[in-house]
Amino acid sequence: MLTRLWKYAASEVLDSEYLLHAGVFSMVEFDEDIFAAGNCYDAYQYKSFWLFCPYAYRLPEGPILVKDLAVEYKYLSNTSEWFYIARKNAENVIKNYNQFSRGKSFFNASLLTRKYVSSAPTKRGTLRIE
Numbered sequence: 001m002l003t004r005l006w007k008y009a010a011s012e013v014l015d016s017e018y019l020l021h022a023g024v025f026s027m028v029e030f031d032e033d034i035f036a037a038g039n040c041y042d043a044y045q046y047k048s049f050w051l052f053c054p055y056a057y058r059l060p061e062g063p064i065l066v067k068d069l070a071v072e073y074k075y076l077s078n079t080s081e082w083f084y085i086a087r088k089n090a091e092n093v094i095k096n097y098n099q100f101s102r103g104k105s106f107f108n109a110s111l112l113t114r115k116y117v118s119s120a121p122t123k124r125g126t127l128r129i130e
Contacts, residue, residue, distance in 0.1 A: 002039065015047070017054070024056040025066045034058075040075055040083060051076065 002023075005013060013019065020039055027037035040053035051070035058064050069075070075083045 017052075020054040021056075021066050024054045025064060028056045028058055028064050038069060040069065040086075042087065043076060 005019075024037040024039055028034050036055065036057035038053055038055040040055075041049070041051065043050055046052040049070070051074065053069035053073075053075065054066065055069035056064055056066040074080075
């Protein structure tokens with residue numbers, strides 16, 4: 001999903017930290033078997049952040065917390081074997097690039113007409129797709 005977002009989404013979507021935090025929250029929220037989920041980026045791969053890692057985890061009492069793991073944990077250090085392994089696996093997927101050629105998308109964005117309707121001059125308006 002994220003690969004397709006980075007490839008095809010508008011800049012407003014790509015700039016949304018909330019979307020990335022909501023994504024990891026949803027992974028934990030909708031599957032009781034998942035204790036935690038993260039989406040960690042390499043140095044300067046997301047906006048101008050040195051590191052960025054939306055991370056959601058379930059507390060023993062049940063609530064789910066979401067935070068930027070990079071604020072308190074510098075996962076590019078030698079002690080972060082999990083990030084190194086994930087990065088190497090991602091490099092292999094990208095190198096082979098066969099994972100994303102299995103499906104077809106029938107969505108054609110050029111067929112949509114976007115209109116912004118403003119209810120008041122001070123509001124951004126609502127998006128109506130016809």
